[in-house]
Amino acid sequence: MTENRVNGTVSVTAPQHSVEGFAKEFLRELNFGQGVPLSRASVNDQYLALARTVREYLMARWMETLRRQRDAHAKTVAYLSAEYLLGRQLDNALIATDLTEIVEEALTSLGIDLATLREQEVEPGLGNGGLGRLAACFVDSLATMSVPCIGYGIRYEYGIFRQTFVDGWQVEQPDTWLSLGAPWEFPHPEDAVTVHFGGSTETYTDDDGVTRSRWVPAWDVLGVPYNYMVPGYQNGRVNTLRLWSARATKAFDLQIFNSGDYAEAVRAQTFAENISKVLYPEDSTPQGKELRLQQQYFFVACSIRDFLDGLPADFDLHRLPDVVMFQLNDTHPVIGVPELMRILVDEKKIAWDEAWAITQKCFAYTCHTLLPEALEVWPVELLGRLLPRHLEIIYRINDEFLAQVRQAYPNDELRLRRMSIIAEHPERSVRMAFLATIAGAKVNGVAALHSQLLRDNVLPDFSELWPDKFTNVTNGVTPRRFVRLANPALSDLITDAIGPGWVTDLERLREMEPLADDAEFRERFRAVKLANKQRLAGVLATRDGIELRTDAMLDVMVKRLHEYKRQTLKVLHIVSLYERIISGELDPASIPPRVFAFGAKAAPGYKMAKQIIGLINHVGATVNADPRVQGALTVVFPPNYNVTLAEKLIPAADLSEQISLAGKEASGTGNMKFALNGALTIGTDDGANVEIRELVGDDNFFLFGLLEPQVAEIQAVGYDPSKYYEENATLRRAIDLIASGTFSPDDKRVFEPIVSNLLTEDRFLALADFQAYLDAQERVDVAYRDVEGWTRSAILNVARSGFFSSDRSMWDYIDRIWHSQPVVAR
Numbered sequence: 001m002t003e004n005r006v007n008g009t010v011s012v013t014a015p016q017h018s019v020e021g022f023a024k025e026f027l028r029e030l031n032f033g034q035g036v037p038l039s040r041a042s043v044n045d046q047y048l049a050l051a052r053t054v055r056e057y058l059m060a061r062w063m064e065t066l067r068r069q070r071d072a073h074a075k076t077v078a079y080l081s082a083e084y085l086l087g088r089q090l091d092n093a094l095i096a097t098d099l100t101e102i103v104e105e106a107l108t109s110l111g112i113d114l115a116t117l118r119e120q121e122v123e124p125g126l127g128n129g130g131l132g133r134l135a136a137c138f139v140d141s142l143a144t145m146s147v148p149c150i151g152y153g154i155r156y157e158y159g160i161f162r163q164t165f166v167d168g169w170q171v172e173q174p175d176t177w178l179s180l181g182a183p184w185e186f187p188h189p190e191d192a193v194t195v196h197f198g199g200s201t202e203t204y205t206d207d208d209g210v211t212r213s214r215w216v217p218a219w220d221v222l223g224v225p226y227n228y229m230v231p232g233y234q235n236g237r238v239n240t241l242r243l244w245s246a247r248a249t250k251a252f253d254l255q256i257f258n259s260g261d262y263a264e265a266v267r268a269q270t271f272a273e274n275i276s277k278v279l280y281p282e283d284s285t286p287q288g289k290e291l292r293l294q295q296q297y298f299f300v301a302c303s304i305r306d307f308l309d310g311l312p313a314d315f316d317l318h319r320l321p322d323v324v325m326f327q328l329n330d331t332h333p334v335i336g337v338p339e340l341m342r343i344l345v346d347e348k349k350i351a352w353d354e355a356w357a358i359t360q361k362c363f364a365y366t367c368h369t370l371l372p373e374a375l376e377v378w379p380v381e382l383l384g385r386l387l388p389r390h391l392e393i394i395y396r397i398n399d400e401f402l403a404q405v406r407q408a409y410p411n412d413e414l415r416l417r418r419m420s421i422i423a424e425h426p427e428r429s430v431r432m433a434f435l436a437t438i439a440g441a442k443v444n445g446v447a448a449l450h451s452q453l454l455r456d457n458v459l460p461d462f463s464e465l466w467p468d469k470f471t472n473v474t475n476g477v478t479p480r481r482f483v484r485l486a487n488p489a490l491s492d493l494i495t496d497a498i499g500p501g502w503v504t505d506l507e508r509l510r511e512m513e514p515l516a517d518d519a520e521f522r523e524r525f526r527a528v529k530l531a532n533k534q535r536l537a538g539v540l541a542t543r544d545g546i547e548l549r550t551d552a553m554l555d556v557m558v559k560r561l562h563e564y565k566r567q568t569l570k571v572l573h574i575v576s577l578y579e580r581i582i583s584g585e586l587d588p589a590s591i592p593p594r595v596f597a598f599g600a601k602a603a604p605g606y607k608m609a610k611q612i613i614g615l616i617n618h619v620g621a622t623v624n625a626d627p628r629v630q631g632a633l634t635v636v637f638p639p640n641y642n643v644t645l646a647e648k649l650i651p652a653a654d655l656s657e658q659i660s661l662a663g664k665e666a667s668g669t670g671n672m673k674f675a676l677n678g679a680l681t682i683g684t685d686d687g688a689n690v691e692i693r694e695l696v697g698d699d700n701f702f703l704f705g706l707l708e709p710q711v712a713e714i715q716a717v718g719y720d721p722s723k724y725y726e727e728n729a730t731l732r733r734a735i736d737l738i739a740s741g742t743f744s745p746d747d748k749r750v751f752e753p754i755v756s757n758l759l760t761e762d763r764f765l766a767l768a769d770f771q772a773y774l775d776a777q778e779r780v781d782v783a784y785r786d787v788e789g790w791t792r793s794a795i796l797n798v799a800r801s802g803f804f805s806s807d808r809s810m811w812d813y814i815d816r817i818w819h820s821q822p823v824v825a826r
């Protein structure tokens with residue numbers, strides 16, 4: 001490494017790309033970084049030394065990227081997200097630097113197996129599911145596209161819980177991802193930011209005789225930034241992810257400690273550190289907890305302060321919209337709106353109207369849901385107690401907004417009440433989605449159907465008032481992690497066929513379309529799928545002691561456990577097949593053998609979701625052990641579905657289950673990962689399934705179920721699930737088998753809550769869609785028997801899914817919302 005004495009910071013010479021060079025640097029890290037010789041190094045020592053060696057290759061690029069972006073005065077995307085579900089870092093860094101082969105050889109020369117070290121890494125699970133994974137895909141894409149972006153979030157000490165099963169029931173263990181060392185993070189305690197809470201507000205007269213308000217807070221915490229590298233794919237760029245960790249401003253009281261009260265001496269420290277202690281394991285429902293609001297304000301206040309502190313001292317804040325867009329990933333960071341207003345008005349003394357004009361150009365809001373119960377609200381009492389000045393600001397924003405509505409719609413009191421940021425019932429509270437919509441320059445949904453329903457059903461009054469504010473950006477996934485890294489065999493096959501350009505230009509997969517008709521290519525494609533099944537079988541055997549047959553159709557449903565996603569529908573399918581086999585109606589030899597694979601975590605407080613996990617495992621145990629089934633059906637449910645497992649499961653899948661009730665799944669991104677890896681989808685007309693089907697074609701997609709308008713119609717007249725139970729014998733026999741206790745001989749009534757919920761409420765219309773689902777599954781069986789036809793469809797799924805690259809999503813955000821530019825080499 002050489003020092004650049006001109007700017008004093010940047011080492012422009014990266015370490016050399018050679019096997020010997022790498023081996024030497026690795027040994028140096030082991031000896032002088034870990035402090036052990038190779039002969040005594042543990043696997044963890046070796047992993048940490050490897051991670052630090054690899055990250056050195058990214059360091060120079062990182063400094064250089066930041067310098068370039070500063071020099072270009074480029075507009076930055078500040079992505080505000082309470083979650084980043086990153087997945088393991090080592091492999092991603094290796095493909096970004098194109099070092100995999102060099103590292104593999106260098107380690108082999110030292111008698112070390114790269115695969116073993118890979119397994120040592122605990123993925124940072126700083127997110128729940130789709131929303132957090134989306135944020136991780138987006139920052140990957142922006143780095144690969146050379147667009148200036150800083151991702152802001154929270155460095156949770158404990159990420160999403162580790163799921164285990166005890167007798168088939170979910171048990172949560174803490175996720176201690178930091179315990180063996182965190183080689184990918186760079187703490188910067190010297191850049192800590194103070195964040196205030198509580199207290200009151202007061203008015204005063206300033207030196208110019210103007211009456212002003214200010215916040216007199218009661219307590220504070222320190223936000224310590226931890227930087228993570230976000231490497232672009234083989235483009236020499238590295239962006240930054242900055243996650244905040246909470247500390248006490250006064251770590252501990254020596255006087256109290258000396259007096260012997262040790263617990264009291266660290267009380268403030270414990271209290272403050274609780275803020276970034278755990279990720280809320282909720283998905284799709286807000287958790288109305290005071291600590292959660294503290295988390296939200298904490299990371300947003302740190303991030304906005306951090307961004308403003310990075311601007312030149314003489315920067316004119318009226319130009320703020322030229323240099324930043326704060327993108328709100330759902331409503332979790334919306335408290336940033338009154339925070340920026342408070343800084344501009346109270347601290348920078350900018351007039352309210354000017355400050356509001358600036359703020360409205362600096363924020364944009366992405367909505368991620370359609371479930372009314374998932375729209376976040378904060379009780380006025382709580383918000384006012386924790387952030388009194390912010391509540392005042394929200395009130396004023398609301399007053400001025402309602403005046404605008406009154407002008408547009410005179411004498412429409414009902415509309416005013418509907419649109420007010422403040423809800424009156426069941427308790428006075430702040431509707432965060434409304435605040436985001438009013439403040440945001442743009443509001444987007446995450447798939448075409450979702451954006452339409454957002455306008456029509458979720459925020460209809462707002463879209464009527466401001467039709468141009470609403471737009472769609474269909475989600476995407478990064479092809480680096482979800483194809484190139486997760487599926488090296490398919491990646492090699494594609495690169496062989498069309499060259500390597502597809503990794504950063506995914507529409508080029510189209511060039512593979514003609515190969516669907518090439519028998520030799522289809523043969524190679526099948527060999528890839530089989531190799532991926534064998535790889536998965538190996539993973540499941542060591543990870544969970546699960547035996548996976550590789551000569552059957554692999555039918556996969558992996559995603560958070562939620563009633564609207566309808567894992568129950570898939571269980572009912574399995575139970576129905578099983579019931580028909582044991583009753584002699586169905587000959588198990590007459591259907592193609594299938595492995596039904598599940599992966600799903602349930603929020604710890606979501607009782608019905610945990611019940612469903614118990615049901616899947618109990619059905620699985622019964623079916624797998626019954627000789628009458630003759631292996632035609634097997635159920636596997638590896639615990640702790642996370643990004644690392646997704647990378648192994650998805651490339652092996654034949655069939656992708658995307659069976660949410662139409663109108664409930666905003667987009668889904670799992671559906672895209674499967675299509676890109678050559679699985680066919682059985683799915684409803686929901687979320688991004690709609691666009692997947694349009695692109696891959698009806699013949700290569702198994703559509704079933706009610707359409708969204710039909711769902712609305714049924715619900716409008718009153719849905720009665722028992723009718724379907726009475727009228728459909730197959731369904732009735734399946735449900736009766738569950739109710740009979742067959743799957744739970746020790747406690748025959750344990751699944752009664754599921755059964756009674758299905759028969760009386762069935763909020764997500766599983767019974768209404770049951771027969772259509774079974775029919776579609778029969779079409780799947782028929783199609784799967786046609787080996788060449790199935791392979792052809794699978795290849796076409798890959799070739800036609802290039803649209804679902806998160807790079808394309810990012811270009812859409814740039815075009816429709818951010819209006820920022822890549823910073824290209826100079």
Ligand SMILES: *Cc1c(COP(=O)(O)O)cnc(C)c1O
Binds near residue numbers: 641642667670
């Ligand atoms: C992609 C992904 C999700 C989102 O899956 P959906 O099917 O879209 O809900 C959730 N968890 C993990 C680990 C993922 O990789």
